[in-house]
Amino acid sequence: MSNLFPVKLEGALVRRAGTTLVGPLNLELQANGVTVVLGPNGAGKTSLLRMMHGIARLGGGRIDWACSPEEARVSQAFVFQQPIMMRRSVLDNIAYPLRLSGLSRVKAKVVAAQAAADVGLGDMLDRPAPFLSGGERQKLALARALVTKPKLLFLDEPCASLDGRATREIEEILNRAAGHGTRLIMSTHDMGQARRLATEVLFLLNGNVYEHSSAEAFFGGASTAKAQAFLNGDIVE
Numbered sequence: 001m002s003n004l005f006p007v008k009l010e011g012a013l014v015r016r017a018g019t020t021l022v023g024p025l026n027l028e029l030q031a032n033g034v035t036v037v038l039g040p041n042g043a044g045k046t047s048l049l050r051m052m053h054g055i056a057r058l059g060g061g062r063i064d065w066a067c068s069p070e071e072a073r074v075s076q077a078f079v080f081q082q083p084i085m086m087r088r089s090v091l092d093n094i095a096y097p098l099r100l101s102g103l104s105r106v107k108a109k110v111v112a113a114q115a116a117a118d119v120g121l122g123d124m125l126d127r128p129a130p131f132l133s134g135g136e137r138q139k140l141a142l143a144r145a146l147v148t149k150p151k152l153l154f155l156d157e158p159c160a161s162l163d164g165r166a167t168r169e170i171e172e173i174l175n176r177a178a179g180h181g182t183r184l185i186m187s188t189h190d191m192g193q194a195r196r197l198a199t200e201v202l203f204l205l206n207g208n209v210y211e212h213s214s215a216e217a218f219f220g221g222a223s224t225a226k227a228q229a230f231l232n233g234d235i236v237e
Protein backbone atom coordinates (compact mmCIF):
# COMPACT_ATOMS: atom_id res chain seq x y z
CA MET A 1 0.00 0.00 0.00
CA SER A 2 1.32 3.38 -0.95
CA ASN A 3 0.79 6.71 0.72
CA LEU A 4 1.29 8.66 -2.50
CA PHE A 5 -2.26 7.84 -3.53
CA PRO A 6 -4.79 8.87 -4.47
CA VAL A 7 -3.05 11.19 -6.89
CA LYS A 8 -5.22 13.84 -8.55
CA LEU A 9 -4.45 15.65 -11.78
CA GLU A 10 -6.44 18.79 -12.44
CA GLY A 11 -6.02 20.48 -15.79
CA ALA A 12 -2.47 19.07 -15.90
CA LEU A 13 -0.67 19.62 -19.19
CA VAL A 14 2.71 19.63 -20.87
CA ARG A 15 3.59 22.12 -23.60
CA ARG A 16 6.58 22.18 -25.89
CA ALA A 17 7.30 24.96 -28.34
CA GLY A 18 3.77 26.30 -28.15
CA THR A 19 2.12 22.91 -28.70
CA THR A 20 0.28 20.96 -26.02
CA LEU A 21 1.77 17.46 -25.93
CA VAL A 22 -0.63 16.12 -23.32
CA GLY A 23 -3.59 17.50 -21.41
CA PRO A 24 -5.26 19.34 -19.94
CA LEU A 25 -6.01 16.20 -17.97
CA ASN A 26 -8.33 15.56 -15.07
CA LEU A 27 -7.56 12.22 -13.57
CA GLU A 28 -7.53 10.41 -10.26
CA LEU A 29 -5.53 7.24 -9.66
CA GLN A 30 -5.97 5.04 -6.61
CA ALA A 31 -3.41 3.18 -4.54
CA ASN A 32 -3.73 -0.32 -5.85
CA GLY A 33 -3.06 -2.07 -9.07
CA VAL A 34 -1.23 -1.79 -12.34
CA THR A 35 -2.25 1.05 -14.63
CA VAL A 36 -1.48 0.42 -18.28
CA VAL A 37 -1.44 3.44 -20.58
CA LEU A 38 -2.52 2.60 -24.11
CA GLY A 39 -2.95 4.61 -27.27
CA PRO A 40 -1.59 5.05 -30.78
CA ASN A 41 1.82 6.58 -31.54
CA GLY A 42 1.95 10.20 -30.49
CA ALA A 43 -1.11 9.92 -28.23
CA GLY A 44 0.87 11.34 -25.32
CA LYS A 45 1.66 8.22 -23.28
CA THR A 46 5.31 9.08 -22.69
CA SER A 47 4.45 12.72 -22.00
CA LEU A 48 1.88 11.70 -19.39
CA LEU A 49 4.33 9.44 -17.56
CA ARG A 50 7.09 12.07 -17.70
CA MET A 51 4.71 14.77 -16.48
CA MET A 52 3.56 12.68 -13.52
CA HIS A 53 7.15 11.77 -12.65
CA GLY A 54 8.14 15.43 -12.77
CA ILE A 55 10.68 15.19 -15.59
CA ALA A 56 8.45 17.01 -18.07
CA ARG A 57 7.60 20.45 -16.79
CA LEU A 58 4.00 20.98 -15.82
CA GLY A 59 2.84 23.73 -18.18
CA GLY A 60 -0.49 24.24 -16.41
CA GLY A 61 -2.85 22.73 -13.88
CA ARG A 62 -1.74 20.68 -10.91
CA ILE A 63 -0.77 17.23 -9.70
CA ASP A 64 -1.62 16.54 -6.09
CA TRP A 65 -0.14 13.49 -4.42
CA ALA A 66 -1.52 12.30 -1.10
CA CYS A 67 1.87 13.21 0.41
CA SER A 68 4.21 16.16 0.02
CA PRO A 69 5.71 16.72 -3.46
CA GLU A 70 9.15 16.02 -2.00
CA GLU A 71 8.06 12.71 -0.48
CA ALA A 72 6.36 11.79 -3.76
CA ARG A 73 9.54 12.60 -5.68
CA VAL A 74 11.80 10.35 -3.62
CA SER A 75 9.25 7.51 -3.52
CA GLN A 76 9.12 6.92 -7.25
CA ALA A 77 11.35 5.69 -10.06
CA PHE A 78 11.17 5.60 -13.85
CA VAL A 79 12.32 2.95 -16.32
CA PHE A 80 12.86 4.35 -19.80
CA GLN A 81 12.36 2.54 -23.08
CA GLN A 82 16.07 3.00 -23.81
CA PRO A 83 17.67 2.89 -20.37
CA ILE A 84 20.70 5.07 -19.83
CA MET A 85 23.52 3.15 -18.19
CA MET A 86 26.82 4.15 -16.71
CA ARG A 87 29.73 2.58 -18.59
CA ARG A 88 30.51 0.57 -15.50
CA SER A 89 29.69 -2.85 -14.12
CA VAL A 90 26.21 -4.23 -13.50
CA LEU A 91 26.93 -4.07 -9.76
CA ASP A 92 28.09 -0.44 -9.86
CA ASN A 93 25.04 0.59 -11.86
CA ILE A 94 22.65 -0.94 -9.34
CA ALA A 95 24.64 0.31 -6.35
CA TYR A 96 24.68 3.89 -7.65
CA PRO A 97 21.21 5.01 -6.44
CA LEU A 98 21.94 3.42 -3.05
CA ARG A 99 25.18 5.38 -2.78
CA LEU A 100 23.25 8.53 -3.68
CA SER A 101 20.81 7.79 -0.87
CA GLY A 102 23.73 7.64 1.56
CA LEU A 103 24.44 3.93 1.93
CA SER A 104 28.08 2.94 2.50
CA ARG A 105 29.97 1.46 -0.45
CA VAL A 106 30.13 -1.98 1.17
CA LYS A 107 26.46 -2.08 2.15
CA ALA A 108 25.40 -0.73 -1.26
CA LYS A 109 27.27 -3.52 -3.01
CA VAL A 110 25.68 -6.20 -0.84
CA VAL A 111 22.17 -4.87 -1.45
CA ALA A 112 22.89 -4.34 -5.17
CA ALA A 113 24.18 -7.91 -5.55
CA GLN A 114 20.91 -9.22 -4.12
CA ALA A 115 18.89 -6.95 -6.41
CA ALA A 116 20.90 -8.24 -9.39
CA ALA A 117 20.20 -11.82 -8.35
CA ASP A 118 16.50 -11.01 -8.00
CA VAL A 119 16.30 -10.05 -11.69
CA GLY A 120 18.47 -12.94 -12.88
CA LEU A 121 21.73 -11.00 -13.30
CA GLY A 122 23.45 -12.58 -10.32
CA ASP A 123 26.19 -14.12 -12.43
CA MET A 124 26.94 -10.91 -14.35
CA LEU A 125 27.85 -8.56 -11.52
CA ASP A 126 31.20 -7.55 -13.01
CA ARG A 127 30.08 -7.33 -16.62
CA PRO A 128 30.24 -3.81 -18.07
CA ALA A 129 26.70 -2.58 -18.71
CA PRO A 130 27.42 -1.65 -22.36
CA PHE A 131 28.10 -5.35 -23.08
CA LEU A 132 24.64 -6.51 -21.98
CA SER A 133 21.95 -7.69 -24.38
CA GLY A 134 18.76 -5.66 -24.73
CA GLY A 135 16.87 -7.91 -22.33
CA GLU A 136 19.69 -7.93 -19.78
CA ARG A 137 19.97 -4.16 -20.00
CA GLN A 138 16.28 -3.77 -19.29
CA LYS A 139 16.57 -6.13 -16.31
CA LEU A 140 19.46 -4.01 -15.06
CA ALA A 141 17.32 -0.90 -15.44
CA LEU A 142 14.59 -2.61 -13.43
CA ALA A 143 16.99 -3.73 -10.71
CA ARG A 144 18.39 -0.20 -10.47
CA ALA A 145 14.88 1.26 -10.27
CA LEU A 146 13.60 -1.27 -7.74
CA VAL A 147 16.65 -1.39 -5.47
CA THR A 148 15.51 1.71 -3.58
CA LYS A 149 12.10 0.07 -3.05
CA PRO A 150 10.03 2.81 -4.71
CA LYS A 151 6.37 3.00 -3.84
CA LEU A 152 5.62 3.89 -7.44
CA LEU A 153 7.38 2.81 -10.61
CA PHE A 154 6.74 4.32 -14.03
CA LEU A 155 7.72 2.25 -17.05
CA ASP A 156 7.69 3.55 -20.60
CA GLU A 157 7.36 0.60 -22.95
CA PRO A 158 9.76 -1.52 -20.92
CA CYS A 159 9.67 -4.47 -23.32
CA ALA A 160 9.79 -2.66 -26.66
CA SER A 161 11.95 -4.69 -29.06
CA LEU A 162 12.49 -7.55 -26.60
CA ASP A 163 11.68 -11.13 -27.55
CA GLY A 164 9.04 -13.28 -25.89
CA ARG A 165 11.33 -14.85 -23.34
CA ALA A 166 12.86 -11.57 -22.17
CA THR A 167 9.39 -10.03 -22.06
CA ARG A 168 8.12 -12.89 -19.91
CA GLU A 169 11.06 -12.52 -17.52
CA ILE A 170 10.51 -8.76 -17.25
CA GLU A 171 6.80 -9.34 -16.59
CA GLU A 172 7.68 -11.79 -13.80
CA ILE A 173 9.84 -9.11 -12.20
CA LEU A 174 7.03 -6.58 -12.54
CA ASN A 175 4.48 -8.98 -11.07
CA ARG A 176 6.78 -9.60 -8.13
CA ALA A 177 7.29 -5.89 -7.58
CA ALA A 178 3.53 -5.31 -7.73
CA GLY A 179 3.06 -8.20 -5.29
CA HIS A 180 5.45 -6.48 -2.89
CA GLY A 181 3.36 -3.32 -3.03
CA THR A 182 5.03 -1.24 -5.73
CA ARG A 183 2.40 0.67 -7.68
CA LEU A 184 3.04 0.36 -11.42
CA ILE A 185 2.06 2.83 -14.13
CA MET A 186 3.31 1.74 -17.53
CA SER A 187 2.83 2.33 -21.22
CA THR A 188 2.96 -0.45 -23.75
CA HIS A 189 2.15 -1.16 -27.39
CA ASP A 190 1.89 -4.86 -26.61
CA MET A 191 -1.78 -5.65 -26.16
CA GLY A 192 -0.97 -9.13 -24.86
CA GLN A 193 1.18 -7.56 -22.19
CA ALA A 194 -1.54 -5.04 -21.37
CA ARG A 195 -4.04 -7.86 -20.89
CA ARG A 196 -1.60 -9.84 -18.74
CA LEU A 197 -0.55 -7.01 -16.44
CA ALA A 198 -3.23 -4.32 -16.31
CA THR A 199 -5.75 -3.97 -13.56
CA GLU A 200 -6.88 -0.68 -15.12
CA VAL A 201 -6.40 1.00 -18.48
CA LEU A 202 -5.90 4.61 -19.47
CA PHE A 203 -6.61 4.93 -23.19
CA LEU A 204 -5.07 8.11 -24.58
CA LEU A 205 -5.82 9.82 -27.84
CA ASN A 206 -4.56 13.17 -29.08
CA GLY A 207 -3.06 14.03 -25.70
CA ASN A 208 -6.15 13.29 -23.68
CA VAL A 209 -7.58 10.45 -21.64
CA TYR A 210 -10.29 9.02 -23.82
CA GLU A 211 -11.18 6.14 -21.55
CA HIS A 212 -10.25 5.21 -17.98
CA SER A 213 -11.63 1.88 -16.91
CA SER A 214 -10.87 -1.40 -15.23
CA ALA A 215 -8.92 -3.81 -17.40
CA GLU A 216 -11.84 -6.20 -17.22
CA ALA A 217 -14.25 -3.59 -18.57
CA PHE A 218 -11.83 -2.27 -21.20
CA PHE A 219 -10.84 -5.62 -22.65
CA GLY A 220 -14.37 -6.93 -22.26
CA GLY A 221 -15.59 -4.24 -24.64
CA ALA A 222 -14.32 -0.67 -24.56
CA SER A 223 -17.04 1.90 -24.03
CA THR A 224 -15.94 4.24 -26.82
CA ALA A 225 -15.87 3.38 -30.51
CA LYS A 226 -12.30 4.66 -30.87
CA ALA A 227 -10.97 2.52 -28.02
CA GLN A 228 -12.76 -0.48 -29.43
CA ALA A 229 -11.29 0.22 -32.87
CA PHE A 230 -7.84 0.43 -31.26
CA LEU A 231 -8.46 -2.91 -29.53
CA ASN A 232 -9.45 -4.38 -32.87
CA GLY A 233 -6.13 -3.28 -34.32
CA ASP A 234 -7.65 -0.59 -36.55
CA ILE A 235 -5.88 2.69 -37.22
CA VAL A 236 -7.22 5.28 -34.78
CA GLU A 237 -6.61 9.01 -35.10
Ligand SMILES: Nc1ncnc2c1ncn2[C@@H]1O[C@H](COP(=O)(O)OP(=O)(O)OP(=O)(O)O)[C@@H](O)[C@H]1O
Residues within 6 Å of the ligand: 016, 017, 021, 039, 040, 041, 042, 043, 044, 045, 046, 047, 048
Ligand atom coordinates in the same frame (compact mmCIF):
# COMPACT_ATOMS: atom_id res chain seq x y z
N1 LIG B 1 10.38 17.18 -27.12
C1 LIG B 1 9.32 17.30 -27.92
N2 LIG B 1 9.16 18.40 -28.68
C2 LIG B 1 8.09 18.54 -29.50
N3 LIG B 1 7.11 17.62 -29.58
C3 LIG B 1 7.23 16.52 -28.86
C4 LIG B 1 8.32 16.30 -27.97
N4 LIG B 1 8.15 15.11 -27.37
C5 LIG B 1 7.00 14.61 -27.86
N5 LIG B 1 6.45 15.45 -28.75
C6 LIG B 1 5.16 15.26 -29.45
O1 LIG B 1 4.14 15.12 -28.47
C7 LIG B 1 3.18 14.16 -28.87
C8 LIG B 1 3.06 13.08 -27.80
O2 LIG B 1 4.28 12.35 -27.77
P1 LIG B 1 4.50 11.13 -26.79
O3 LIG B 1 5.90 10.64 -26.99
O4 LIG B 1 4.10 11.52 -25.42
O5 LIG B 1 3.45 10.06 -27.36
P2 LIG B 1 3.41 8.50 -27.16
O6 LIG B 1 1.97 8.15 -27.02
O7 LIG B 1 4.33 8.07 -26.08
O8 LIG B 1 3.94 7.99 -28.58
P3 LIG B 1 4.71 6.64 -28.98
O9 LIG B 1 3.72 5.55 -28.83
O10 LIG B 1 5.05 6.90 -30.43
O11 LIG B 1 5.91 6.52 -28.10
C9 LIG B 1 3.65 13.65 -30.22
O12 LIG B 1 2.93 14.34 -31.21
C10 LIG B 1 5.12 14.00 -30.26
O13 LIG B 1 5.56 14.23 -31.58
